Amino acid sequence: xxxxxxKSLFFGMAVxxxxxxxxxxxxxxxxxxxxxxxxxxxAFVVAVLSIFRIDYNDYYEGGKYLSYLLTPAxxxxxxxxxxxxxxxxxxxxxxxxxxxxxxxxxxxTVFLMSKLFGFTxxxxxxxxxxxxxxxxxxxxxxxxxGVVTITVIVIIVTGILGNVAAESVFKWFxxxxxxxxxxxxGTSSHAIGTAKAMELGxxxxxxxxxxxxxxxxxxxxxxxxFAPLI
Amino acid sequence: MKxxxxxxxxxxxxxxxxxxxxxxxxxVPASIYGLGIMLALLAGxxxxxxxxxxxxxxxxxxxxxxxxxxxxxxxxSYHELKDILLPLIAVVVVTTLAVMAVTGKCAQGIIxxxxxxxxx
Numbered sequence: 001x002x003x004x005x006x007k008s009l010f011f012g013m014a015v016x017x018x019x020x021x022x023x024x025x026x027x028x029x030x031x032x033x034x035x036x037x038x039x040x041x042x043a044f045v046v047a048v049l050s051i052f053r054i055d056y057n058d059y060y061e062g063g064k065y066l067s068y069l070l071t072p073a074x075x076x077x078x079x080x081x082x083x084x085x086x087x088x089x090x091x092x093x094x095x096x097x098x099x100x101x102x103x104x105x106x107x108x109t110v111f112l113m114s115k116l117f118g119f120t121x122x123x124x125x126x127x128x129x130x131x132x133x134x135x136x137x138x139x140x141x142x143x144x145x146g147v148v149t150i151t152v153i154v155i156i157v158t159g160i161l162g163n164v165a166a167e168s169v170f171k172w173f174x175x176x177x178x179x180x181x182x183x184x185x186g187t188s189s190h191a192i193g194t195a196k197a198m199e200l201g202x203x204x205x206x207x208x209x210x211x212x213x214x215x216x217x218x219x220x221x222x223x224x225x226f227a228p229l230i
Numbered sequence: 231m232k233x234x235x236x237x238x239x240x241x242x243x244x245x246x247x248x249x250x251x252x253x254x255x256x257x258v259p260a261s262i263y264g265l266g267i268m269l270a271l272l273a274g275x276x277x278x279x280x281x282x283x284x285x286x287x288x289x290x291x292x293x294x295x296x297x298x299x300x301x302x303x304x305x306x307s308y309h310e311l312k313d314i315l316l317p318l319i320a321v322v323v324v325t326t327l328a329v330m331a332v333t334g335k336c337a338q339g340i341i342x343x344x345x346x347x348x349x350x
Contacts, residue, residue, distance in 0.1 A: 016298040038294050038301070045302045056306055063299030069289065070296045072244045074261035076286035078268035079279060094340035102333030109325040117317040127321055131329055139257015153307050154322060156300055161326050163294075169327055175334035177341050184334030188326050195294040205290070211333075213262055220257060 002052045011054075012062025019044030036164045038192070074191065077209035080198075084206035091179055098180070099211055102187035103218045106131045107226045114230055122146060124230040128223045130154045133190040136216040144227045155190070162189020163196040178203040186211025236285035239277060243268050 005011045022044055023037030049059055081088075088095065107128060114124040126146035129137035134155050141151035166185055175181055178201055185193035186208030197208035247264030254263075271277040311318060 012299065016295055016302075020295055020298065038297065041295075041298050042301045045298060046305055049302070056303060059302065060299055063302070066296045067299050070293075071247070071259075071261045071264065072240050073289040073293045073296060075240060075243050075247065075264035075268050076282070076289045078265050078272060079282060079286040080290070081265075082269055082272040082279065085273070091341060091344075094337045094344070097340060098333045098337035101336045102329045105332040106325055106329045109328050110321060113317075113321045113324060117321075119314075119317070123314065127318075130322065130325065133259070133262070135259030135261065136257055139259075143257060149307070150310065153304055153311065154318065156297070156304060157322050158326050159297070160301060161322060162330060165327060166330065169330050170334065173331045173335055175331075175338055177338045179341055180334045180337035183337045184330045187333040188330035191293070192297050195297070198290055198293065209265070213265060216262065217258070 002054060005052055005054055006058040009062050012059045012064070013066055014062075015045055015048050015059070016041060016063055016066055019048075038160060038163055038195070042160075070191070074212075077194070077205075077212075080202055080206040081209050084203055087179070087203060088206070088210065094179065095183060095207070095210065095214075098183050099187050099214045100218065102184070102211075103131075103215050103222060106188075107219075107222055111226060111229055119230065121230050125223075125227050126150050127154060128226060129219055130158050131188055131190065132216045132219045133212050136220065140220055140223050144223065156192070159189045159192025162193040166193065166196050179207050182207025183211050187215045190216075233285060236282050239282050240268075240285055240289075243271070 019041035020037050023035065023040030026040060027035040027037055045059070048054075049056065110124070110127050110130065114127065119127075122145060125144035126141055128144065128146070129140040129151060132140070132155070134152060137151055137155045138148050140146075141148050162185060166181075166189075169175070170181055170184075175184060181200060182197045182204035185197040185204065189196075190212050194205065194208040194212060198205035244260070244264050246267055247260040250263040250267075251258070251260040268277075268282075272279060
């Protein structure tokens with residue numbers, strides 16, 4: 001069985017999709033915010049891989065075709081964004097000011113906590129682009145002299161955390177406006193957060209998509225100003 | 231055959247975005263250029279929403295699936311991180327939640343202010 005699965009071209013994709021569907025079913029049944037479909041699918045795939053002793057690289061041979069669709073899927077985010085254009089025009093001040101504050105608070109908290117833990121310059125700049133989309137974050141980390149592989153890991157963990165924690169954070173801080181939820185998700189946890197925003201609604205999704213772009217570009221500029229501080 | 235046309239448009243935009251990425255020496259990925267190009271085409275009326283909507287909705291709905299392979303790969307990275315694991319987790323948790331709360335609160339404050347002004 002394991003021999004077959006190692007060589008299978010469709011195993012990686014199938015097990016990922018089945019894991020996510022399982023997560024959706026559990027979420028519906030149990031109604032707990034801990035039942036996050038993304039988290040459950042990751043756990044499911046890890047469990048299947050270890051039960052059948054399948055190497056990650058063999059799984060990725062099939063799984064990579066899912067990741068491959070990420071670029072066209074991001075292009076598609078323009079559609080809900082276009083459909084919410086009126087709302088965007090009406091709220092441009094809220095959009096700009098809140099994304100700028102979000103980017104600034106990301107850089108400031110990374111700076112303060114790096115000081116607190118006594119991180120080196122290399123570790124500090126590795127973390128600076130943690131809240132933005134992977135491809136831009138990699139570029140920023142590389143340019144500032146960070147460790148790109150760790151930046152990628154931190155960015156993905158940030159995204160998953162944002163996706164999982166969003167509903168609780170919105171409850172704790174009484175954030176109810178759909179526009180505010182979308183901006184918060186996109187600015188704090190990029191595309192993985194945007195996947196959550198899309199689940200919450202069209203407006204949330206559109207605002208979150210916009211935040212990925214704006215916060216990504218702002219961070220390219222602002223991170224280079226923050227980099228010399230440690 | 232509407233899906234063929236829709237998929238064709240989306241892939242053409244993605245290809246154009248990839249080309250732009252290869253030309254511009256900035257750390258900006260093709261996906262961001264593509265989002266910009268698609269938005270410009272829609273806003274300029276060169277592409278109608280109906281000409282991409284079905285395919286776009288499908289890809290957006292299955293988007294969370296696209297993060298699973300990379301996330302499963304994190305399991306292999308433990309040894310790279312074990313020396314700074316705890317501080318790293320602390321930084322990720324604190325900053326992510328802080329950014330989410332600050333951005334959300336800030337946006338909500340401004341929106342509610344505007345609504346109040348419009349109503350009063």
